[in-house]
Amino acid sequence: MGSVDPVAPELVAKIFSALYVRQQASRVQWKNAQCNPYCVVEERPLSVVVRHPNYFTSLPGEYYTSPQIFEQEKEKVFKRKWLYVAHVSQVREPGDYVTVRAALESLIVTRDRNGAVRAYFNVCRHRGSQICDELSTGKAKAFVCPYHRWSYGLDGSLLAAPAMRNGEDFDYPEFGLQEAHCEVFYGSIYVWLGKEPEMSLRDQLSGGGMFPINDEKLSSIEPERVKMIHENRHIAKANWKIVMENNIECYHCASGHPDIAVVADLENFYYERGDDGELVACGVDSSFGLKEDVKTYSMDGERVCKKRLGNLADGDSFVWADMVMWSSHPHFCDYSQKMIVHPISVDTSEIVLQWFVHEDAVEGVDYEVKDVIALFSAVAEQDYVFVERQQRGVSSDRYIPGPNHSLRETDMEAALLDYIKLMEA
Ligand code: FES
Numbered sequence: 001m002g003s004v005d006p007v008a009p010e011l012v013a014k015i016f017s018a019l020y021v022r023q024q025a026s027r028v029q030w031k032n033a034q035c036n037p038y039c040v041v042e043e044r045p046l047s048v049v050v051r052h053p054n055y056f057t058s059l060p061g062e063y064y065t066s067p068q069i070f071e072q073e074k075e076k077v078f079k080r081k082w083l084y085v086a087h088v089s090q091v092r093e094p095g096d097y098v099t100v101r102a103a104l105e106s107l108i109v110t111r112d113r114n115g116a117v118r119a120y121f122n123v124c125r126h127r128g129s130q131i132c133d134e135l136s137t138g139k140a141k142a143f144v145c146p147y148h149r150w151s152y153g154l155d156g157s158l159l160a161a162p163a164m165r166n167g168e169d170f171d172y173p174e175f176g177l178q179e180a181h182c183e184v185f186y187g188s189i190y191v192w193l194g195k196e197p198e199m200s201l202r203d204q205l206s207g208g209g210m211f212p213i214n215d216e217k218l219s220s221i222e223p224e225r226v227k228m229i230h231e232n233r234h235i236a237k238a239n240w241k242i243v244m245e246n247n248i249e250c251y252h253c254a255s256g257h258p259d260i261a262v263v264a265d266l267e268n269f270y271y272e273r274g275d276d277g278e279l280v281a282c283g284v285d286s287s288f289g290l291k292e293d294v295k296t297y298s299m300d301g302e303r304v305c306k307k308r309l310g311n312l313a314d315g316d317s318f319v320w321a322d323m324v325m326w327s328s329h330p331h332f333c334d335y336s337q338k339m340i341v342h343p344i345s346v347d348t349s350e351i352v353l354q355w356f357v358h359e360d361a362v363e364g365v366d367y368e369v370k371d372v373i374a375l376f377s378a379v380a381e382q383d384y385v386f387v388e389r390q391q392r393g394v395s396s397d398r399y400i401p402g403p404n405h406s407l408r409e410t411d412m413e414a415a416l417l418d419y420i421k422l423m424e425a
């Protein structure tokens with residue numbers, strides 16, 4: 001706690017979504033970043049201090065262990081961010097549906113008869129049973145609750161309730177499925193669980209408009225023209241922020257991820273100080289850290305799918321990420337990948353990895369699943385161990401947040417400041 005001095009309030013936005021910033025220019029300079037002794041939001045000092053005069057830290061232990069804080073996060077964080085839930089390839093045709101997790105909720109994502117993507121809370125309006133099995137997929141003309149057989153149309157309206165008549169027993173139109181706000185960004189489906197979005201999805205992905213979305217680049221990649229070929233779901237005994245922090249920093253990559261070091265120059269993930277002390281991202285622009293002459297993120301750097309994503313050349317890439325409710329979406333020349341973290345409880349999270357190749361690629365001809373997923377599967381297995389080990393450590397009475405590396409864990413600070421801003425709003 002202690003006293004704090006105000007600094008430029010735009011700082012939080014400036015250092016938000018650094019992965020996205022890195023994508024926009026090869027040398028990004030964050031002015032004022034060094035002279036940020038503390039942070040403020042709307043002229044009000046944040047009570048959780050992670051920014052110290054010469055370094056920043058992670059959060060105090062209770063933020064990773066307290067059920068009370070987790071309860072607060074349900075309202076203050078999970079319902080105030082757009083959350084990635086699925087890809088349009090999973091709901092290509094009207095009636096296609098996939099039952100997904102979005103933070104703590106189960107949602108039915110489908111395409112209605114008009115072709116619009118819709119997301120409904122998987123909660124029957126009768127007595128609250130889940131309608132679809134969790135994580136189920138299929139094609140439906142209607143969603144029928146298995147308990148008492150209430151049925152709902154693809155537009156969420158209540159179609160029938162056995163032995164209960166519309167307009168006599170009750171008015172059907174008042175008991176349609178509850179719907180989450182839903183937006184599609186280049187094929188990726190996001191939902192907003194709160195009542196009304198506080199920002200557009202594009203605003204969130206562009207860091208409040210400070211880092212304009214590169215539509216020209218994105219259009220050329222055609223991220224919507226992929227298909228999911230594999231999904232890996234893992235329950236980790238770690239708070240979701242521990243997982244998020246681990247995904248953001250690559251300080252641990254050299255020792256923890258030997259397979260990444262084969263294809264990526266880790267220096268590319270770090271920052272350096274410019275002559276006047278400003279933070280400068282090192283070299284990462286469109287390569288996502290790949291070494292020269294490396295074509296993609298695979299075990300040997302060679303392509304793992306013959307069909308390209310749009311016009312991405314060997315070694316080229318594009319990524320967007322949400323830094324707080326962690327999800328990242330890197331696109332390489334031959335495949336794309338999504339990584340999502342779902343909070344389950346204060347000390348349990350679900351980590352989901354999805355892999356995509358071009359929709360025209362043929363398994364056994366253009367790609368083998370095992371080759372596409374090899375590198376990030378290995379990385380994920382290593383990270384599961386790290387995050388669970390850290391969770392056990394921060395649960396100790398003797399855990400005191402220590403200094404993070406200002407140039408190798410830099411992006412964590414932005415995410416933590418944004419998190420604190422949400423919690424203290
Ligand atoms: S709870 Fe769904 S029909 Fe009764």
Ligand SMILES: [Fe+2]
Nearest residue numbers: 246256257383
């Ligand atoms: Fe890692």
